[in-house]
Amino acid sequence: MRVRLQREDFDVAAEVARLTRGRTDVGAVATFTGICRGSEAGGEIAAMTLEHYPGMAEAEIMRHVEEAQARWPLLGVTVIHRYGRLVPGDNIVLVATAAAHRQEAFAAAEFLMDYLKTRAPFWKREERAEGGAWVAAKEADDAALERWARPARPAAAE
Amino acid sequence: MRVRLQREDFDVAAEVARLTRGRTDVGAVATFTGICRGSEAGGEIAAMTLEHYPGMAEAEIMRHVEEAQARWPLLGVTVIHRYGRLVPGDNIVLVATAAAHRQEAFAAAEFLMDYLKTRAPFWKREERAEGGAWVAAKEADDAALERWARPARPAAAE
Amino acid sequence: MKILYFAWVRERVGKPEEELDLPAGVRTVAELMGWLAGRGEEYAHAFENPKVIRAAIDRTHVRPDAALAGAREIAFFPPMTGG
Amino acid sequence: MKILYFAWVRERVGKPEEELDLPAGVRTVAELMGWLAGRGEEYAHAFENPKVIRAAIDRTHVRPDAALAGAREIAFFPPMTGG
Numbered sequence: 001m002r003v004r005l006q007r008e009d010f011d012v013a014a015e016v017a018r019l020t021r022g023r024t025d026v027g028a029v030a031t032f033t034g035i036c037r038g039s040e041a042g043g044e045i046a047a048m049t050l051e052h053y054p055g056m057a058e059a060e061i062m063r064h065v066e067e068a069q070a071r072w073p074l075l076g077v078t079v080i081h082r083y084g085r086l087v088p089g090d091n092i093v094l095v096a097t098a099a100a101h102r103q104e105a106f107a108a109a110e111f112l113m114d115y116l117k118t119r120a121p122f123w124k125r126e127e128r129a130e131g132g133a134w135v136a137a138k139e140a141d142d143a144a145l146e147r148w149a150r151p152a153r154p155a156a157a158e
Numbered sequence: 159m160r161v162r163l164q165r166e167d168f169d170v171a172a173e174v175a176r177l178t179r180g181r182t183d184v185g186a187v188a189t190f191t192g193i194c195r196g197s198e199a200g201g202e203i204a205a206m207t208l209e210h211y212p213g214m215a216e217a218e219i220m221r222h223v224e225e226a227q228a229r230w231p232l233l234g235v236t237v238i239h240r241y242g243r244l245v246p247g248d249n250i251v252l253v254a255t256a257a258a259h260r261q262e263a264f265a266a267a268e269f270l271m272d273y274l275k276t277r278a279p280f281w282k283r284e285e286r287a288e289g290g291a292w293v294a295a296k297e298a299d300d301a302a303l304e305r306w307a308r309p310a311r312p313a314a315a316e
Numbered sequence: 317m318k319i320l321y322f323a324w325v326r327e328r329v330g331k332p333e334e335e336l337d338l339p340a341g342v343r344t345v346a347e348l349m350g351w352l353a354g355r356g357e358e359y360a361h362a363f364e365n366p367k368v369i370r371a372a373i374d375r376t377h378v379r380p381d382a383a384l385a386g387a388r389e390i391a392f393f394p395p396m397t398g399g
Numbered sequence: 400m401k402i403l404y405f406a407w408v409r410e411r412v413g414k415p416e417e418e419l420d421l422p423a424g425v426r427t428v429a430e431l432m433g434w435l436a437g438r439g440e441e442y443a444h445a446f447e448n449p450k451v452i453r454a455a456i457d458r459t460h461v462r463p464d465a466a467l468a469g470a471r472e473i474a475f476f477p478p479m480t481g482g
Binding site for chain 1 (some may be wrong): 169170171172174179181182184185186187188189190191192193194195196197246247249258260261263264267268271275302
């Protein structure tokens with residue numbers, strides 16, 4: 001498992017290779033790359049600055065990677081989240097999961113992305129022609145996270 | 159949209175770059191790479207040969223890519239499926255989807271993989287120490303495909 | 317009509333494809349499988365359990381009751397295992 | 400106690416962090432937000448709607464009723480928008 005916060009870009013192919021190199025038990029690798037878009041909600045975006053809570057961000061992501069590993073039989077997980085100033089087209093985040101079979105790889109990647117969107121301590125500030133503005137959290141993202149609470153963790157076990 | 163059947167390996171990074179290069183409307187890229195495993199159901203596998211129905215395989219995959227595009231607002235889809243003899247660790251299949259937001263990218267990639275597993279005309283023959291054997295279709299894969307039939311396509315519309 | 321075989325159906329029949337003239341009474345995919353099964357030991361073996369064999373007419377999946385009328389190419393194969 | 404602010408909470412307060420001695424009556428996260436809101440205009444602005452502000456004690460998410468006892472570091476920030 002590999003969690004990194006960095007200003008620099010990442011290389012999807014290198015990260016996938018790292019998960020599979022020299023082993024023959026991996027049958028499935030799912031990746032998700034989040035990319036800075038040039039417009040949101042109709043407005044043009046010149047750039048975006050990602051602020052994070054150093055120390056907490058790493059620890060929180062690590063904790064959720066461990067939870068993903070407890071839920072699904074994963075053979076490898078990589079999460080890389082960038083911070084700092086990004087322009088449209090720049091990569092923001094990479095989640096890559098390796099497993100024997102596709103269902104686990106997909107489920108773990110979606111779980112981690114839903115988590116990162118709503119619980120990892122990152123905040124996006126967009127630069128628009130009319131000025132800068134912090135991105136508001138989306139209720140749809142909270143709803144997406146909630147679906148993981150129900151089937152795998154009965155309320156009594158919390 | 160890009161569908162290719164080939165003997166040669168593919169390059170995940172190049173395919174992701176092709177989906178995003180020069181555009182700023184893509185916010186999410188999901189990829190799935192299927193890889194030849196060294197053992198299945200307890201037995202060691204020396205190699206696997208993938209047979210396909212030329213002409214039908216391309217047409218069927220293309221048809222399902224079009225269906226994915228009708229279901230979700232996708233900005234790009236790539237499907238590459240290899241055929242011929244592969245050894246453990248070799249890539250078998252790549253599905254890559256690009257969209258504005260993550261849910262569409264993930265859903266379309268999973269839909270296409272569930273489809274490829276059960277409906278695309280490919281057949282795997284494994285080489286084991288005790289001889290060769292055609293891989294049996296899995297009921298779990300049929301079940302995985304069925305989940306897409308329910309919410310998006312009411313029975314009356316079929 | 318051009319008939320194609322894939323995977324273990326191909327191995328059992330012993331050829332990947334052939335051109336056959338079908339008798340007038342063979343009108344559906346299921347009837348064609350029955351007729352093929354009577355063409356010799358290798359065919360009988362290939363089609364001994366028609367329920368597990370899938371078919372495509374002109375490169376589109378079809379059910380056993382699909383009509384052959386107008387078909388140019390029909391293929392028989394086991395359940396698919398791609399991906 | 401070390402107090403950290405992020406995103407627009409940081410901008411409104413005007414600093415990323417500070418070291419403060421809390422009065423004895425401030426025992427929970429909610430009480431701390433109330434106390435901070437009384438420290439001046441910039442704090443009042445930052446904490447004018449405490450319901451939308453999230454908190455972490457020692458780098459773990461907590462609810463407003465979480466006790467401060469034993470905490471080394473507490474952080475206030477808006478809902479997260481990573482990923």
